[in-house]
Amino acid sequence: MDAFESRLHGAWEWWDAAIGDAQEGRWVRTPVERRVMDDIAAATVGFGYPDPSVELSLRARVSRVATWAGVLRLAARAGDWELSPVAGVLPPRPAGMAELLSAVHAVGEQGEVWLRQLPVDGPPPPRAVARVEGFLFGPGSVEDLRQYFYD
Numbered sequence: 428m429d430a431f432e433s434r435l436h437g438a439w440e441w442w443d444a445a446i447g448d449a450q451e452g453r454w455v456r457t458p459v460e461r462r463v464m465d466d467i468a469a470a471t472v473g474f475g476y477p478d479p480s481v482e483l484s485l486r487a488r489v490s491r492v493a494t495w496a497g498v499l500r501l502a503a504r505a506g507d508w509e510l511s512p513v514a515g516v517l518p519p520r521p522a523g524m525a526e527l528l529s530a531v532h533a534v535g536e537q538g539e540v541w542l543r544q545l546p547v548d549g550p551p552p553p554r555a556v557a558r559v560e561g562f563l564f565g566p567g568s569v570e571d572l573r574q575y576f577y578d
Contacts, residue, residue: 430514431537431555433514433515434513434514434533434534434536434537435533435534435537435558435559435562436514437512437513437514437515437516437530437533438513438530438531438533438534438562439530439562440513440517440518440530441513441518441522441526441527441529441530441533442527442530442531442562442569444518444520444522444526445518445522445523445524445526445527445530446527446575447522448520448521448522448523449523449575449576449577449578450575450576450577453520453521453522454521454522454523454524455578456524456576456578459506460506460523460524461578463502463505463506463524464572464573464576465573466502466505467498467499467502467572468572468573470498470501471494471495471498471570474491474494474495474563474564474570485550485551485553485556486542486545486550488556488560489538489541489542489545489550489551489556490538490542491538491560492534492535492537492538492541492556492559492560492563493535493536493538493539493541493542494535494538495531495532495534495535495538495563495569496532496535496536496538496539497535498535499528499531499532499535500532502528503525503528503532506524508524508525508528509525510525510528510529510532511525511526511529512529512533513529513530513533514533518530531563531569534559534562534563534569535563537559538559541556
């Protein structure tokens with residue numbers, strides 16, 4: 428599994444652990460965690476899929492993904508949570524806010540990696556960008572984050 432695949436696979440595992448533990452009652456969000464999630468939603472509104480009639484360049488799509496990394500670093504700093512690498516590592520259990528933020532950060536960080544490599548390696552594969560966008564945007568994605576919590 429290459430670095431991209433490992434990162435995306437790990438992000439989904441950490442995401443599933445945090446959401447599953449929340450839905451099964453092993454993680455109940457604190458008021459601070461709720462406010463931080465609200466702030467993440469407010470900071471990322473408009474990042475989702477644009478109107479289908481709008482054609483975004485691959486660079487613009489990667490930039491939208493990369494912006495998530497900065498938002499998640501700020502969120503982690505605000506709550507004093509430590510972001511962890513997710514590639515090839517099982518999430519600690521019960522999983523909570525740090526694991527959830529780490530999962531989403533890993534995907535946004537992939538956008539940053541692609542932006543840094545762009546001048547040398549050219550654009551990333553469009554299919555890989557679409558898979559990352561699928562993690563962040565659309566039904567069943569990070570964009571729907573608040574809907575996964577029953578507390």
